[in-house]
Amino acid sequence: MTVQNIMSTRVVTVEMDDKLQDVKEIFDTMKFHHVLVMNENRLIGVVSDRDLLRALSPYLDSVVEGARDVATLNRRVHQIMSRKPITLGPQAPVADAIELFLAHRISCIPVVDADYRPVGILSWRDVLRSLSPQP
Secondary structure, three states: OEHHHHOEOOOOEEEOOOEHHHHHHHHHHOOOOEEEEEEOOEEEEEEEHHHHHHHOOOOOOOOOOOHHHHHHHHOEHHHOOEEOOOOEOOOOEHHHHHHHHHHHOOOEEEEEOOOOOEEEEEEHHHHHHHHOOOO
16 A cells, blocks of 8 residues: 555645744644645645644733734744655555654655655554554
């Protein structure tokens, strides 16, 4: 089985100079845990929901929220993204993905074409789902 068989093809991307407010809106409205960061149509990074949580003030949307807390939403994606993400091609065996998940303690692997453009994203949940017996 190849990565292409089990990856999610619905990929959400942001640009490296987008504000964290934009990423927060994506995570708040969609059931994604990762967005891919692009520059000139090429993958350059990944932002996870955990990365965003660490970067934003814990006082946002609370009664004690202040201007400094809101200002964390104006930070830029490139300030918190993971750079040079580990990737695979769509024809890579799922076993290669499993090895990468275990060796690097990552939770997603962007799937890219030969020009480093995203064609999908693979999470450890996708791998588990593929191994689960179908009802």
